[in-house]
Amino acid sequence: MQELTLGKRYVDEAINNTLKEAENTSLALSNENLDEKQKMALINNFENKFSRAYNLYGNNHSKFNNMYGEAYEYGTQEQKKFLSDYSKKYNEEREEIHKKIKEESKKNNRDPYKDYQYLKSLSDLDDQFYGVLDSVTKGDSPKNWIRAEEFAMEQAAKSFGNVAAKTYKELGGDKAPKVSIENVWNGAFFARGKDMKELILRSRKEMVKNLTKDGIDEKKAEQIAEKQIGMNFDVGHMNMFRKKGFTTKDILGEVEEFAPLINHMHITDNFGFSDEHLFPGQGNVPLKEMLEIVKKKHKDIDSFKKIVETGGFEARHNRGVSVHNMNLAAFGVPIFGGSSGTYTNAPTFDASLNTFGAYNAGFGLINPDIHHSLYGAGFSNLPPELGGQIPGMQGRSRFGGAPMS
Numbered sequence: 001m002q003e004l005t006l007g008k009r010y011v012d013e014a015i016n017n018t019l020k021e022a023e024n025t026s027l028a029l030s031n032e033n034l035d036e037k038q039k040m041a042l043i044n045n046f047e048n049k050f051s052r053a054y055n056l057y058g059n060n061h062s063k064f065n066n067m068y069g070e071a072y073e074y075g076t077q078e079q080k081k082f083l084s085d086y087s088k089k090y091n092e093e094r095e096e097i098h099k100k101i102k103e104e105s106k107k108n109n110r111d112p113y114k115d116y117q118y119l120k121s122l123s124d125l126d127d128q129f130y131g132v133l134d135s136v137t138k139g140d141s142p143k144n145w146i147r148a149e150e151f152a153m154e155q156a157a158k159s160f161g162n163v164a165a166k167t168y169k170e171l172g173g174d175k176a177p178k179v180s181i182e183n184v185w186n187g188a189f190f191a192r193g194k195d196m197k198e199l200i201l202r203s204r205k206e207m208v209k210n211l212t213k214d215g216i217d218e219k220k221a222e223q224i225a226e227k228q229i230g231m232n233f234d235v236g237h238m239n240m241f242r243k244k245g246f247t248t249k250d251i252l253g254e255v256e257e258f259a260p261l262i263n264h265m266h267i268t269d270n271f272g273f274s275d276e277h278l279f280p281g282q283g284n285v286p287l288k289e290m291l292e293i294v295k296k297k298h299k300d301i302d303s304f305k306k307i308v309e310t311g312g313f314e315a316r317h318n319r320g321v322s323v324h325n326m327n328l329a330a331f332g333v334p335i336f337g338g339s340s341g342t343y344t345n346a347p348t349f350d351a352s353l354n355t356f357g358a359y360n361a362g363f364g365l366i367n368p369d370i371h372h373s374l375y376g377a378g379f380s381n382l383p384p385e386l387g388g389q390i391p392g393m394q395g396r397s398r399f400g401g402a403p404m405s
Contacts, residue, residue: 010060015053015116015123018053018116021050021112025045025046028042029042050112057119061126064130067133097118156203161207161209164228166210168228169214178230180230185237194257200230204222205225207225211225230264230304233255234265234266235290238290239285240275256293260298262294264305267306267309268285269283270283276313279310279326280327310324
């Protein structure tokens, strides 16, 4: 039923687009200045849109027929009789609508709006049958398949809930480690915000179920589960939704879903295409906005640890040398460990390293403005004696491009 509902959503969207196209086409056809060729072009364009919606409807209807067959096969005798009687009525009404669609398609002066009305009638008829089928079979027919997403959610929640309950009972209360379920990148299960929220809440329910079996009060068990199971929010993984077309606003909307459930964070950066583990500020992870949402939604943002993960940058670009100083610079941390008292005016790592400032080679600015005032834009006025000659460039200076003579 879930798959059909999703397919039905696409069908309804296509039918609504058909309505808009029918209205636009009818309005355009009312123009007396159009010749027959132009009118046919409008009709053909509408028929293409109509055919797409009609094909989507047909595909979804085929799935519905398969589901009806399974419901009938696994149903009780009473359910079979009801479904058989109802399907006769349904098929009669459906055939009547199909006749009208065929009749309309043969007309020279085809009315686009009527096509829309007939297709909408078919869709509405299916809606009624969906509801009847769902109400008749609910709770009685066996499940002979389950969607992979639902299976994964169910089993993952049991695993996390049971692990949390086991460690809590064996290690005792505060000594038990907390379970932090990390969000993964797009394309994998539970990457979306609402899926992570559901996974955490279902895992907590499994833990409560496990604890209450041992005689722990349900309310107390819920408090324990809330404390022991939460989410490890990896900001870099969430930013990788950009390669699927997500905007910054979309990504922040995902964070809104699970922000209150966070009990750990991984802070890193990337450009939305791979999990590069750059230090904060190198990529386009909207870290500041993410933290603002967490601070607003979470009851205590200071209650959990935030780990900066920059191993990717160290391994790939820094020969394994730690870039911890870069992390400190990104967060504006004072060199002497404090921003008040004795070290009120202490320079930050950022200021010392000049990480985000002007060009610096360790011995001062390497491209000060004064150079441009002396030698011109692009150093075109640089003396030709400096820098040597560019081979094959008719005696131009290697550094500034100025003529050598």
